[in-house]
Amino acid sequence: xxxxxxxxxxxxxxxxxxxxxxxxxxxxxxxxxxxxxxxxxxxxxxxxxxxxxxxxxxxxxxxxxxxxxxxxxxxxxxxxxxxxxxxxxxxxxxxxxxxxxxxxxxxxxxxxxxxxxxxxxxxxxxxxxxxxxxxxxxxxxxxxxxxxxxxxxxxxxxxxxxxxxxxxxxxxxxxxxxxxxxxxxxxxxxxxxxxxxxxxxxxxxxxxxxxxxxxxxxxxxxxxxxxxxxxxxxxxxxxxxxxxxxxxxxxxxxxxxxxxxxxxxxxxxxxxxxxxxxxxxxxxxxxxxxxxxxxxxxxxxxxxxxxxxxxxxxxxxxxxxxxxxxxxxxxxxxxxxxxxxxxxxxxxxxxxxxxxxxxxxxx
Amino acid sequence: xxxxxxxxxxxxxxxxxxxxxxxxxxxxxxxxxxxxxxxxxxxxxxxxxxxxxxxxxxxxxxxxxxxxxxxxxxxxxxxxxxxxxxxxxxxxxxxxxxxxxxxxxxxxxxxxxxxxxxxxxxxxxxxxxxxxxxxxxxxxxxxxxxxxxxxxxxxxxxxxxxxxxxxxxxxxxxxxxxxxxxxxxxxxxxxxxxxxxxxxxxxxxxxxxxxxxxxxxxxxxxxxxxxxxxxxxxxxxxxxxxxxxxxxxxxxxxxxxxxxxxxxxxxxxxxxxxxxxxxxxxxxxxxxxxxxxxxxxxxxxxxxxxxxxxxxxxxxxxxxxxxxxxxxxxxxxxxxxxxxxxxxxxxxxxxxxxxxxxxxxxx
Numbered sequence: 093x094x095x096x097x098x099x100x101x102x103x104x105x106x107x108x109x110x111x112x113x114x115x116x117x118x119x120x121x122x123x124x125x126x127x128x129x130x131x132x133x134x135x136x137x138x139x140x141x142x143x144x145x146x147x148x149x150x151x152x153x154x155x156x157x158x159x160x161x162x163x164x165x166x167x168x169x170x171x172x173x174x175x176x177x178x179x180x181x182x183x184x185x186x187x188x189x190x191x192x193x194x195x196x197x198x199x200x201x202x203x204x205x206x207x208x209x210x211x212x213x214x215x216x217x218x219x220x221x222x223x224x225x226x227x228x229x230x231x232x233x234x235x236x237x238x239x240x241x242x243x244x245x246x247x248x249x250x251x252x253x254x255x256x257x258x259x260x261x262x263x264x265x266x267x268x269x270x271x272x273x274x275x276x277x278x279x280x281x282x283x284x285x286x287x288x289x290x291x292x293x294x295x296x297x298x299x300x301x302x303x304x305x306x307x308x309x310x311x312x313x314x315x316x317x318x319x320x321x322x323x324x325x326x327x328x329x330x331x332x333x334x335x336x337x338x339x340x341x342x343x344x345x346x347x348x349x350x351x352x353x354x355x356x357x358x359x360x361x362x363x364x365x366x367x368x369x370x371x372x373x374x375x376x377x378x379x380x381x382x383x384x385x386x387x388x389x390x391x392x393x394x395x396x397x398x399x400x401x402x403x404x405x406x407x408x409x410x411x412x413x414x415x416x417x418x419x420x421x422x423x424x425x426x427x428x429x430x431x432x433x434x435x436x437x438x439x440x441x442x443x444x445x446x447x448x449x450x451x452x453x454x455x
Numbered sequence: 456x457x458x459x460x461x462x463x464x465x466x467x468x469x470x471x472x473x474x475x476x477x478x479x480x481x482x483x484x485x486x487x488x489x490x491x492x493x494x495x496x497x498x499x500x501x502x503x504x505x506x507x508x509x510x511x512x513x514x515x516x517x518x519x520x521x522x523x524x525x526x527x528x529x530x531x532x533x534x535x536x537x538x539x540x541x542x543x544x545x546x547x548x549x550x551x552x553x554x555x556x557x558x559x560x561x562x563x564x565x566x567x568x569x570x571x572x573x574x575x576x577x578x579x580x581x582x583x584x585x586x587x588x589x590x591x592x593x594x595x596x597x598x599x600x601x602x603x604x605x606x607x608x609x610x611x612x613x614x615x616x617x618x619x620x621x622x623x624x625x626x627x628x629x630x631x632x633x634x635x636x637x638x639x640x641x642x643x644x645x646x647x648x649x650x651x652x653x654x655x656x657x658x659x660x661x662x663x664x665x666x667x668x669x670x671x672x673x674x675x676x677x678x679x680x681x682x683x684x685x686x687x688x689x690x691x692x693x694x695x696x697x698x699x700x701x702x703x704x705x706x707x708x709x710x711x712x713x714x715x716x717x718x719x720x721x722x723x724x725x726x727x728x729x730x731x732x733x734x735x736x737x738x739x740x741x742x743x744x745x746x747x748x749x750x751x752x753x754x755x756x757x758x759x760x761x762x763x764x765x766x767x768x769x770x771x772x773x774x775x776x777x778x779x780x781x782x783x784x785x786x787x788x789x790x791x792x793x794x795x796x797x798x799x800x801x802x803x804x805x806x807x808x809x810x811x812x813x814x815x816x817x818x
Contacts, residue, residue, distance in 0.1 A: 131782065131783040297662070297764065297781070297782070298688070299660070299662055299686040299687060299688055300686045300688075302781055302782070305764075305781050305782035305786070306781065306782060306783075309782050309783050309786045310783050313783055313785050313786070319786070319787075320786075320787045320788060320789050321764060321765075321782055321786050321787070321788045321789075322764075322788070322789050322790075323662040323663045323687075323719065323720075323764055323790070324662060324686075324687050324688050324720075325661070325662055325663075325687050325718075325719045325720025325723065326719055326720070326789065326790075326791060326794075327723070328720070328722050328723030328726060328794070329719060329722055329723075329791060329794035330789075332722060332794075332795075355688075356686065356688045356689055356692060357686075357687075357688025357689070357691070359691050359692055359695060360688065360690070360691030360692075360723060360727055363691060363726060363727055363730050364723055364726055364727075367726050367730070401660065401668075401684060401685075401686055402684075403769075404767050404769060404779065404781070405779070406766075406767060406779030406780050406781045407779055407780045408771075408777050408778070408779050408780075409778065414771050414777060414779055415771070415772065416767065416768070416769030416770055416771050416777055416779055417769050417770045417771075418660070418665055418668050418669065418767070418769045419494065419660070419665070419668035419669060419672050419684055420494040420669075420672050420673050420676055422676050423668065423672045423676070423682075423683075423684050424682075424683045424684070425683060425684045425685070426683050426684075426685050426689065426693075427685075427686070427689075428689060428692060431689075431691070431692035431695075432695075
């Protein structure tokens with residue numbers, strides 16, 4: 093994660109996983125850290141086709157708006173490598189894959205951003221071979237930019253954290269949600285490792301899928317950054333009692349007016365931060381911004397399966413991965429995966445370009 | 456639950472559990488619905504000694520401030536029945552049990568309220584036999600009053616709900632948390648069953664112990680009241696989108712100034728309700744009020760085991776009750792079980808005496 097090095101060295105160093113990207117292309121295969129298996133096992137998932145990559149996105153084997161965007165770009169590359177006889181069939185397949193990708197996870201902007209970029213570049217090609225080359229180049233450029241942008245987010249954002257600060261994070265705005273470094277976690281990493289500040293992280297477990305307790309906690313362990321996991325219900329209590337100095341979250345789509353779609357629960361945290369006069373920051377690369385959306389009202393909210401709340405996966409006492417049922421069989425569940433935080437609750441955005449302050453009413 | 460009838464008829468009627476109290480005394484045994492087994496199995500737990508009842512309170516086989524209060528009163532009765540030879544040994548045992556009870560769950564007021572009442576009454580007795588009779592009478596009076604007070608809470612509060620309203624509830628402010636009827640759920644029951652209003656309930660799953668998805672959902676199924684379970688992270692989103700008309704919660708301790716201790720996450724809901732101009736009601740019998748606490752600052756907050764967040768219990772696919780681990784082994788967790796909602800966020804209290812409006816800034 094987040095350190096320099098080749099993909100090939102994706103081995104445990106001092107019992108920590110380092111030097112591995114979240115998603116990468118190898119020939120016609122897309123390889124990705126299987127995030128549905130973390131923290132129980134570290135496993136690389138190999139997708140052999142564009143359709144398999146789409147399924148991996150839907151099943152959240154890869155998740156996090158920037159990582160999904162790069163995976164989508166690679167899926168288009170896979171689609172381009174799947175048809176070689178006829179340019180019409182070639183483009184029909186590309187368009188079909190692009191459409192399936194767009195519908196796989198509707199809320200995040202990075203997905204359509206990446207698809208549009210690769211398709212646009214490919215259209216410059218005069219034949220299948222050229223289209224393929226351009227697709228690979230553009231997909232790799234997107235991934236490279238993602239790494240570079242996240243690194244810059246970390247560098248720009250690190251001064252927002254003072255030594256001694258307690259930072260609250262929600263979901264997994266980490267290296268696993270991008271290609272390397274992460275967004276909110278990039279800032280924490282740079283402040284902690286590069287500047288040597290004392291930082292303590294409060295990690296919201298982030299129901300229903302617990303990306304906080306499963307993924308963010310796992311990343312912080314790899315990086316040896318001190319943290320504690322709390323139930324989402326507890327964040328307000330700790331804010332009120334002066335235990336949280338700032339909140340940093342990632343984003344899945346940011347409208348023109350600054351309204352931000354992010355993991356369900358983000359809106360609640362933003363309201364609680366405002367009420368308790370705590371800065372609330374959103375960290376995201378420019379690929380998450382959607383100038384075609386005037387406000388949050390136009391951002392589609394993905395509703396996911398009720399099974400994500402009804403059932404829970406984890407390791408039993410013998411170390412076997414099991415799914416258990418929590419509530420009564422007859423119960424119904426509602427599971428919107430994202431919410432919209434109006435811009436008025438956001439202190440500032442941190443992007444690869446710098447810090448854009450929205451509200452100066454906060455410290 | 457919550458309907459008239461003898462404890463003896465605690466059988467399923469039309470496949471629903473009805474006519475059973477949450478806790479009751481039978482000779483020197485305290486019987487209680489084993490809430491740690493719901494919704495997976497309906498089982499009556501029998502405590503054969505005061506110490507067993509204390510352990511049942513600690514382990515949350517019985518929970519909910521009023522139900523804990525009554526269980527504590529019965530535990531004192533058990534203690535009184537355990538020593539018969541010597542009045543000094545008798546009182547030493549009573550005092551020891553009372554002290555253990557007071558430390559078993561520190562936040563709820565009903566516990567010390569019930570202990571103090573039974574002890575005070577017992578002190579009128581001139582010998583062990585008389586003390587025992589007075590203890591039984593007082594404990595049964597507390598339980599009877601609890602039923603009566605909760606019924607009145609339902610009757611007083613039901614007019615706060617209009618037909619067509621969507622009500623959000625947190626944790627289990629239900630019959631299981633009292634002897635019958637519940638507090639917040641008593642209001643919903645009376646509005647739905649007695650007045651025939653159309654009501655839909657949003658149930659917060661209430662991490663970490665999921666009293667919402669396990670207990671409140673189970674009660675609503677028994678009573679055939681329509682509901683849906685949501686992750687706690689989702690409540691703010693639904694409030695902002697106009698899906699919630701009012702919030703009703705229970706309470707564990709209410710200070711003189713109205714500051715209210717209740718299940719962790721209540722404070723966050725209250726802030727979100729205020730931000731979205733949604734009435735936020737607290738329903739509790741007078742036994743939950745603590746005039747000895749000037750404000751919420753004096754209410755002790757119970758910190759429970761980190762295992763409650765780290766592990767999760769439920770049924771596996773073969774119907775076996777299992778405990779699974781969610782996060783990484785190395786992670787630490789913080790688990791305050793309650794938070795304090797300042798009075799300024801509370802629209803009104805509903806008690807057995809009526810409705811006390813605190814804030815008229817809300818609709």
